[in-house]
Amino acid sequence: MTDSAKPTLMVVDGHSLAYRAFFALPVENFTTKDNQHTNAIYGFLSMLVNLIKAEQPTHMAIAFDTSRHSFRTDQYPEYKATRSESPQEFRGQVPLLQDVLAAMSIPVLTKEGIEADDILATLSVQGAEQGYDVLLVSGDRDTIQLVNDKVTLLYPSVQGVSQLKRYDPATVHERYGVRPEQYPDIAALVGETSDNLPGVPKVGEKTAVKWLTQFGSLDELLERAEEIKGVVGGNLREHVEDVRRNRRLNRLLTDVELPVAPADLATAPIDAQAVRDIFARLEFRTLLPRVFDAVGASDESVHDEPAVAMPAPIESSVSELAQWLTDQSEELAVTLVTGGGEISRIGVASMTELRETDWSEATADALRSWLESDSAKVLNDAKPQVKALLRAGIRLGGLEYDTLLAGWLLRPSFPDKTLAHLVDRYLDERLPVADPTQLVPETDGATPSQEAWFTLRAAAALRDDVPESVATVLTDIELPTLLALADMEIAGVAVSHDVLSTFSGELAARTDGLATDAFALVGREFNLGSPKQLQEVLFEDLQLPKTRKTKTGYSTDAAVLADLQESNPHPFLDLLLQHREATKLRQIIESLDTAIRDDHRIHTTYVQTGSQTGRLSSTDPNLQNIPVRTEESRRIRSAFEVGEGYETLLTADYSQIEMRIMAHLSGDEGLIEAFNSGEDLHRFVGARVFGVEPSEVTSAMRTKVKAMSYGLVYGLSAFGLSKQLRIEQSEAKKLMLEYFARFGAVRDYLRASVVKAKEVGYTETIFGRRRPFPDLTSPNRVLRENAERAALNAPIQGSAADIMKIAVYEIHADLRAEGLRSRVLLQIHDELVVEVAPGEWDVTEKIVRTRMADAADLSVPLDVQVGRGHDWNEAAH
């Protein structure tokens, strides 16, 4: 408190400040796991807390607008009419913010037909009369008129909500050149675009101030308007009525009837538990201690102490540990410290006890039976640990939960997939981490059993949050898949260095030749791989027409170059395209070759949490983007061979799985019939769309409906379709209309699924996997439409991913259960590559075919194509 004995009354325009916060803070950082946006609430509270701490008000209230309707709109319907409606994401936050304020015992004032600023005006007058120092906080300039010796205005500066500028009469005069009560006169003359109040044309602040100084008052000025010369004088005379109206509307009411008087607004103790509860719901953590600090309340629960005290890790001998493990009846968490694929230490935790020991062969022997048993185990990021155990000859049993996978299933878009983040988010505690920048860290990182303990507790918290359908996806799809992937990664795939290097040599000779020829055509040498230098050559040296713009210049991608070749043929373009193609192949070969390990095989890593749809991704190297489209590029696939001790490779792929899912989900009778007819899909669809017999469908017709069918799944537009097929947009539009005339249920389904997603905030696959889409209700059209297309696609791509995962783990399990050596090696979204041991072809093929076909029970059959060959290319035929 200040040394003045005077009480301070602080009145805040909640609406205008929360609205500023809404636009100032990126919404993606402020979204709870239920997809509740909280950026406006957070920003407002953050500012409020700072204010309370700095100003120490003795009395306080927050005023809100009730609706767009007010006495001003009654008088002048156009008032604020150009202001677009505040977005739903904002409006949804206001009631929550008011709940928070209630918990903080801060009165919220609203009155039907009255704007927040009028409440501020009324309280400021009452407060000043009754001997308070009045502090107004508002983002609306009209409140400047309220400033006087007893009333100070805090107004957000351009930099943002956190910076408030303090206006007393002197600062107002300094800034606007008039006394505060004259500010509305200026505003009336100049007009206020944001309120849709036009002023006098060509009159800005400077002119307005000059006139007011000259004539002393607005009334005087309007009386003697004929004395003003020139165009502005004419403008003023023509707009006298507008000015009077503006002045009428921007006068704030100082006599609003309120249920409270300043004396009723004395600050009261906050309801600590209520604040904690609502902050937990809003997932605010750092704000909680700031609130308690600002209001001078103490709260022990906010000081980072774990809800449960962490037991001290017990260093155990191997035999003690083995004994302890068999004594436990509850689920345990396990953490293996691995490095270079080797295990160095193991930690195990129950809720109450932490045990750990170094890993050695003796450890492996002693713990094997427990590790392989069905005893329930929880791990975080189990796959690398499962692999390390497999290398040590132990097959982990009883894997009940993986917190990494659970966290990803809840929020597939969240990039931070560390245990530290899960602990932070779901336990609201901090996982101890060693400071990596210090040679001798001041703080120790968590030991393995401590990590296990946090994992166990994070799992409990996650189980509370994960909806049942998602929990089923984790248990029935992801965990079994994890075990299959571990074996696939360890198996790897045999790749011939010789085949690769022969091809690479040929390509090297070719790229050199192409570059030489290209430089000769241009007349100088440059870096063909540099988009920047290439632009100089294309658009300056060769004077080709400018293409599609990119952030940094003009595009030179393959599609653009093909367009250029059509409109402005130039031999250089051809050479460039060929050079690109050949260098790309060389790159791919190079990365594959360096990835071949001593066992002559490549071991990719499947990232189970690598996509937002449920697909896998593949890294180091990526084996899901090996070229296949051109005859030549398929030579790379021929380097992927059957390994030693095996007989042949088997490839199996789902044909048109996404269209089949579409048929199933939409229930479109035409599409279902297409798949049941046995006819080629695109031929069947083409016949329907173009009204001809299937035998009469030309390849051009087939190409068109094929592009249309595939495009559907992506939310393709007529524009995109025309671009892809290189046809007129009108023709593309016609094609879409014809298509939907025959397969209308498809369109109905796609539309309905986006509407549903908008309602519930997420999409769902056939098996219950969810993907949240907060942007579906975004006021930003680009964001919203992007989200709509992704939401259209997610259930389809995701269901296909679910089906393939089910097939993979069932095939994996069957092969093992039958005691076969044949094994799954690769998964490329809708294709599997299997290595078949001598004599096992028939049984393996049968398992693969039936498990893939039966992975889901849809209203159309799942068609599986199987191929056999010595290498991947051959097996694809």
Place this chain on the structure above:
DNA sequence: TGAGTTCCGTA
């Protein structure tokens, strides 16, 4: 050394 951009390979 690292972030951002462009381009391109796959399903």
Place this chain on the structure above:
DNA sequence: TTTACGGAACTCAT
């Protein structure tokens, strides 16, 4: 103005 990925090369700033 077509979904989902990983990765190489280049550019520019640090």
